[in-house]
Amino acid sequence: MCNTCGCDHDHQHDSSGTRVVDVNQSLLKTNEEAAARNKQLFDEKGILAINLISSPGSGKTTLLEKTIEALKDQVSMAVLEGDIETDLDAERIRAKGVPAVQLTTGGACHLESALVSAGFHNLEHQLDGRKLDVLFIENVGNLVCPSFFDLGEHRRVVLISVPEGHDKPLKYPKAIRTSQVMVITKADLIPHFDFSVEKMKTDALSLNPSLHIMVTSAKTGEGMEEWFDFLQRHRKE
Ligand SMILES: Nc1nc2c(ncn2[C@@H]2O[C@H](COP(=O)(O)OP(=O)(O)O)[C@@H](O)[C@H]2O)c(=O)[nH]1
Ligand SMILES: [Mg+2]
Numbered sequence: 001m002c003n004t005c006g007c008d009h010d011h012q013h014d015s016s017g018t019r020v021v022d023v024n025q026s027l028l029k030t031n032e033e034a035a036a037r038n039k040q041l042f043d044e045k046g047i048l049a050i051n052l053i054s055s056p057g058s059g060k061t062t063l064l065e066k067t068i069e070a071l072k073d074q075v076s077m078a079v080l081e082g083d084i085e086t087d088l089d090a091e092r093i094r095a096k097g098v099p100a101v102q103l104t105t106g107g108a109c110h111l112e113s114a115l116v117s118a119g120f121h122n123l124e125h126q127l128d129g130r131k132l133d134v135l136f137i138e139n140v141g142n143l144v145c146p147s148f149f150d151l152g153e154h155r156r157v158v159l160i161s162v163p164e165g166h167d168k169p170l171k172y173p174k175a176i177r178t179s180q181v182m183v184i185t186k187a188d189l190i191p192h193f194d195f196s197v198e199k200m201k202t203d204a205l206s207l208n209p210s211l212h213i214m215v216t217s218a219k220t221g222e223g224m225e226e227w228f229d230f231l232q233r234h235r236k237e
Pocket of ligand 1: 054055056058059060061062063141185186187188189216217218219220
């Protein structure tokens with residue numbers, strides 16, 4: 001119940017008495033409805049949709065490049081690339097021989113379901129009827145905003161790289177709580193940082209006990225098999 005206006009909703013008012021969170025709630029509700037439609041479409045088409053979230057530079061695009069190299073002959077993949085500007089990441093994916101559509105948010109720090117829907121329809125034209133097994137959605141580099149927006153994905157994967165520090169799960173709890181998988185990336189750099197894998201795992205599991213945690217290095221290949229197995233096990237038949 002709101003103490004300011006006495007209505008049943010749990011919202012806040014600014015200094016002029018105007019309700020401030022209703023707009024956000026309505027935006028989130030609109031997004032959730034579009035996310036449900038996305039998910040239904042992905043289900044109908046037998047596509048496993050994966051939403052990758054992380055800070056800029058944690059290694060999302062690199063993980064996708066390595067995944068494509070390893071699984072291209074067995075798994076049909078495509079990528080929706082979210083960025084504020086440029087189509088540099090989509091170009092990196094296309095260079096590996098996989099269709100990619102760039103979603104530029106024009107300043108927004110996260111992707112929303114309506115943009116994903118538009119991007120997916122664009123992608124379908126490129127696929128020309130070809131069945132897709134896995135759709136990766138690389139979110140805008142940001143560990144905060146993307147956690148609030150369901151895109152209709154089946155699995156949300158949060159990446160945190162070794163140079164970012166092992167304290168990040170506690171500092172960005174929403175990203176950890178809303179993800180099913182956490183990939184610790186750049187494990188090859190552990191010797192160069194004061195980084196405790198155990199501390200990071202313990203903190204992350206304290207926020208989300210069912211989180212599946214992997215430790216990987218795209219550079220050395222460490223842990224990559226576990227990631228590939230995960231994708232193979234969860235793709236739809
Ligand atoms: N040492 C090391 N560097 C990596 C690894 N994965 C990615 N990088 C580097 O991290 C930088 C950012 O990677 P990128 O995939 O573009 O991150 P994104 O912004 O999350 O998509 C690039 O210079 C990559 O070469 C890794 O496993 N080990
Ligand atoms: Mg990227």
